[in-house]
Amino acid sequence: MLNLPRIRANFPALSLLDAGQARVYLDNPGGTQVAQQVVDRMTHYLVHNNANHDGAFRTSRESDVIQAAAHSAMADLLNAAAPAEIIFGQNMTSLTFAMSRSLAQGWQAGDELVVTRLDHDGNIAPWLAVAADRGMTVKWLDVDVEDCTLQTEQLQQLLTPRTRLVAVGYASNAVGTVNPIAQIAAQVHAAGALLFVDAVQWVAHGPTDVQALGADLLACSAYKFFGPHQGVLWGRQALLEQLPAYKVRPASAKPPGKFETGTQSHEGLAGVLGAVDYFEWLGAQEGGAHAAQFKQLHGRRHTLCCGLAAIQAYERTLSHQLIEGLQRIRGVHVYGITDAQQFAERVATVSFTLAGYTPRQVAEALGAQNIFVWDGNYYAVEVVERLGLSQSGGMVRVGAVHYNTPQEIERVLQAVEDLAAARKP
Ligand SMILES: Cc1ncc(COP(=O)(O)O)c(C=O)c1O
Known part of the structure; x- marks a missing residue:
């Protein structure tokens, strides 16, 4: 309790x-x-540090520090291999539409995508849109209407050498089902495809470990885990480096900067940091009984x-x-x-x-x-x-x-x- x-x-x-x-x-x-930590971080940022980033003066440098700290905090929350694997954006939906267009640069007519009947449309519509743009085929992984679990036993039949990406949710926003992501990732990778995970409805409910899951890309939203309205996308660094980004020319050519278009919501990033502060506070207060389970972590x-x-x-x-x-x-x-x-x-x-x-x-x-x-x-x-x-x-x-x-x-x-x-x- x-x-x-x-x-x-x-x-x-x-x-x-x-x-x-x-x-x-x-x-x-x-x-x-x-959480109070979110309110405090955001208020403090807006009162004390408010500026655009990358300037040669105090508040701009402080904004850079907040940005870097928010990337590190989310990397720890999701177990990303590096802070550069964390991309901030408006919300999950906008980040997914943007990422789908970058990915589609490498896709051809006749290539295939797999989406599910359990997902929120934020992890369906972007893939339907790129499929329509590129003349790709979309296949659907169905749901068992008895208990609203994904019919994962049918996934194998949907995967072919032309499958480029499978988009699946971690937890359903409608009926609460948690999907076996690591198992799905192994199947998807064996077929040579990428796995995009919508973790919007999971992050508030338990530990997230992108490395153990074996996904390639994973999106979530801080307003679903006690933070502000702020989208977060994690991607494997090698993949992010290789993907083309729709960006302005002076912006960084490296991830995460190349995908973080325009000026970020710095107060939103401060709030994300506050949400991670909150989980850390909670872990210190309430997590003692679980310390042995995670003894390999630091x-x-x-x-x-x-x-x-x-x-x-x-x-x-x-x-x-x-x-x-x-x-x-x-x-x-x-x-x-x-x-x-x-x-x-x-x-x-x-x-x-x-x-x-x-x-x-x-x-x-x-x-x-x-x-x-x-x-x-x-x-x-x-x-x-x-x-x-x-x-x-x-x-x-x-x-x-x-x-x-x-x-x-x-x-x-x-x-x-x-x-x-x-x-x-
Ligand atoms: C499972 C799931 N995916 C995606 C979204 C969309 O998230 P956002 O509002 O950050 O675009 C939601 C929002 O309810 C959701 O529940």
Whole structure:
């Protein structure tokens, strides 16, 4: 169990009241609340260091230091081999569109791409667009509608000598499934293709190790892990060096500079540093029980992994409470993995429908009680379509992170139960 009062005190937004009523933030897959370290870093940057980079004066040099520190911090969070493997940009979607165009320079008509029916459109549409531009073929890895896991056993049949890249999500923003990335990477590399991983919905929930995963490129977004609205892309250095970049001529010819177009959001980078500071603080406070598991690691990477492992263990208890509680309510259908034996393969992002109500009606009823949940398809259009829910408003999504309490989960369960009880026969 985490020390939740101490953790929650570190998030200013969590103590806000509206007409005396607490907020229950379960919209976390859409965006998490920010840690105090993030607020402090960003405010400090804007007040004390605000300048463009690469100048010969104090604030510009300080901005350079912040940029370098943010690259190093993200390298530690993702276990990149070097800070130069970290590219910052507007958000995951923009970075993925940009990277897809760079990659496509080396692709020909008749080459192939593989995308999945489980992914957020941010990891589908960019690949469909380059495929259309280049006359490439797109193949789809399907999802098992029973438990919303990827049909990875079919991947082998989709891979051919013409496959150039496979795009897959680490964790689903719609139904919480965690995909076996290392296994997928081995298959993709054996076929001679690249693997692009969308880790937007994973990084907040457990340790990320790009080297152990064996991916080639991996994108995430700091606003989904307690930081500011800031996109992050990791790529293997040799690959980044060799890829062409769409850049202005005076900009650096080397990664990461060649991919970081224009002036970066320096305050955003300061905020990313704050988010990593937060995980480090958490690891120091809460990670002791996991120290042995990561004994081969050192310094900040060790502390970060301990903190994220503590998060992962705690969130599993929330998955149990949420899924078992929802399944007990008459008329609720939970989508995705519901077998507790398989909870290692999901995060605490749980989507459901309630008979007699549209997902929007449920979200509105909960919203009226200051419980924030999402409804619809959350841009995971393909899986919602595969589940046959596109025409009926999608699902209601309750997305817990480690700052959520069992009492908050109880509140949402009670509110759904009240709705079920009030249903007209
Ligand atoms: C799984 C996943 N991928 C990609 C995105 C898009 O991220 P961004 O807003 O940084 O472009 C999201 C946003 O919800 C997401 O959940």
